[in-house]
Amino acid sequence: MASGFQTLPGFRDFAPSDCLLRNYLFETWRSVARRYGFSEYETPLLEPTDLYLKKSGDELPTQLFRFPDQGERDVTLRPEVTASLARLAAAEQRNYPKPLKWFEIGQCFRYEKPQKGRTREFYQFNTDILGDDSPAADAELIALAIDTMRALGFGPADFQVRLSDRQVWQAFAEQKGLDESQLATLLAIIDKKDKVPEEKTATALAEISLVPSDLSDLFENPDNASPRLTEVLTNLETRGLGDYLTVDLSIVRGLAYYTGIVFEVFDTSRSLRAVAGGGRYDTLVSTLTDGKTDLPAIGFAIGDVVIGHFIEETTPAKLQFEQWKQNQATCDLYLVIDNEDLRPDALKLAQQLRDAGIRIDFPLTKTKFDKQLKAASATRAPYALILGQDFPELKLRHLSTRSNETIRANADLISTIQSKLENPEGGLLA
Numbered sequence: 001m002a003s004g005f006q007t008l009p010g011f012r013d014f015a016p017s018d019c020l021l022r023n024y025l026f027e028t029w030r031s032v033a034r035r036y037g038f039s040e041y042e043t044p045l046l047e048p049t050d051l052y053l054k055k056s057g058d059e060l061p062t063q064l065f066r067f068p069d070q071g072e073r074d075v076t077l078r079p080e081v082t083a084s085l086a087r088l089a090a091a092e093q094r095n096y097p098k099p100l101k102w103f104e105i106g107q108c109f110r111y112e113k114p115q116k117g118r119t120r121e122f123y124q125f126n127t128d129i130l131g132d133d134s135p136a137a138d139a140e141l142i143a144l145a146i147d148t149m150r151a152l153g154f155g156p157a158d159f160q161v162r163l164s165d166r167q168v169w170q171a172f173a174e175q176k177g178l179d180e181s182q183l184a185t186l187l188a189i190i191d192k193k194d195k196v197p198e199e200k201t202a203t204a205l206a207e208i209s210l211v212p213s214d215l216s217d218l219f220e221n222p223d224n225a226s227p228r229l230t231e232v233l234t235n236l237e238t239r240g241l242g243d244y245l246t247v248d249l250s251i252v253r254g255l256a257y258y259t260g261i262v263f264e265v266f267d268t269s270r271s272l273r274a275v276a277g278g279g280r281y282d283t284l285v286s287t288l289t290d291g292k293t294d295l296p297a298i299g300f301a302i303g304d305v306v307i308g309h310f311i312e313e314t315t316p317a318k319l320q321f322e323q324w325k326q327n328q329a330t331c332d333l334y335l336v337i338d339n340e341d342l343r344p345d346a347l348k349l350a351q352q353l354r355d356a357g358i359r360i361d362f363p364l365t366k367t368k369f370d371k372q373l374k375a376a377s378a379t380r381a382p383y384a385l386i387l388g389q390d391f392p393e394l395k396l397r398h399l400s401t402r403s404n405e406t407i408r409a410n411a412d413l414i415s416t417i418q419s420k421l422e423n424p425e426g427g428l429l430a
Contacts, residue, residue: 010112010120021311022123024324025152025304026105029125032148033103036140038127041102043084045109049074051083054287060255063110065120077109081126082257082299086285089130090293098131108303116309117273123304133282133296135228138261139235145265145276145300146236146244152307153317159275159310162248163233163263165226166279169252172218182208187252190215194250219249232261253277257284261298267310275310276302326380332421334376335362336397338369338388346387349413356414358421373397383420396420 007013014022030040049066065077078084081104089100104126112118127144129137142161149159169190173183189204193215202212218224225233225247236245253262262279266272278300285295311317333353337346350360361379363372376384377399385407386395392409396417407416 008120010114012119012121020325020328021308021321022304023328024321025123025125025307028151029103029105029148029302032144032151033125033127035147036101036127036144038101038103038144041085041088041104042106043078043081043088043104045078045107046075047078047084047087049076051087051288052076052079054083063112065109065111079110080108080255081106081124081301082128082255082281082284083288085126085128085130085299086281086288086295086297089295089297090285090289093131093293093295099137100128100130102130103127117306119305124301125303126299126301128297128299130285130295130297135231135261136235138228138232138280138298139239141278141298141300142232142236142263143239143241145263145278145302146241148302149244149265149275152311153320154310154314155316156243157268158314158317159244159265159267160246161244161263161265162246162251163229163261164247164249164251165229165261166252166258167228167260168218168224168226168249176210176214178208184256186210188254190250190252191254215250222247224249229261251277253279257281257287259283263300265302267314271313272306272310275306276300329359329380329382331359331361331379331381332383333358333360333417334372334379334381334384334399335360336369336372336376336384336386337363337367338386339391340366342387342391345391349385349387353414353417356418358414358417373399383417385417 012018033040046069049064052064053061060079064079067075069075085102085104089102093100105123106126107121108124109121111120114120125148127141129141142163146161166187169187170183173186178186185204185208189201193201198212205211205214229247233242233245233247236242251262251264252258253264258279259282260280262277264274264277266274278298280296280298282296285293285297311321335346335350337343346362350362353360361375361381363375367375373384376397382399384397384399386397386404388395394407394413396405396407397403398405407413
């Protein structure tokens, strides 16, 4: 009978099949980060609320899971990782050579309306380069973002990285005589323009003395790309990654702490919200430390929810994940007990094999032979070891081909099994 309890809206259980996708993402993310020379760090799920209010923009504070704790502190489940990283980096940066190339995989929480690609709790892969303000650092981080997508099985026909530079909009605001508050309003309008009716965008622009054509004139002229953005593009094209890039000055990102190059990853069919994104935030660490630590930085984040949908909807990426799943056996060897009188021998054997580092599973209670073989196949193990009437002679069954090999009573069982696991195509046993 099902329980009357359900998960809260926007929160998820991870059954074993769901954990496969999560673990696949984590494994891929870590592999790419380490290939780029990044080190892993971790920050708390719960932080002081002020950390997210100091320089986050107008939208984020409305999405916080915020509450007083039992010590009457105002605390929040982290909605994103960058602020926590900035706090940690400010405290630890003297202990590490620059630039800091750090990554984290962890949960975040936002009180948003649950919908496709958006939940209220999610995992994020965050990579950041701190202590280097050069365009080369921007290019390195964007290259990592591209290679993250490629490692998941996506190609240039599947996704594009749309790049922009907030400095272009800073110069535009100065040209139009906008103050800092009006610039913040302008950036918020641009960030939401594809999500609201055109007339609403026009009304919002009118309040800061602008019209829609002011924006389109800037968007549609590629010559408006900043010199820094051009340098980043040249760097990435030199790496052979030009096919993944599109200049799009309408990309500004929603958080207020971004200061320069910003980018987002989109599926080419545009059936999903942004798959990932990031940008330069040169003043955040200084802001959080009241000017005591100056650490320019650029970061990138990708969440597990949207990318999960993208994998499901993209044939090459889905096939790659399916192939990966075939190699995720829960054990190396399943012991099949064909004679219940041999259970004590099976228990002893299982312990010896586990002590040798071999992953073993077996039926905990008396089970029909056919059901044991079915259970063995469900583990995705390559072999079943059958204890039957010829014991101490054993049968090693190849579960994929259903062929059997005999392991003689005088054989070194552990080394024999280890050899077969290391070289499954090595031929019949002696």
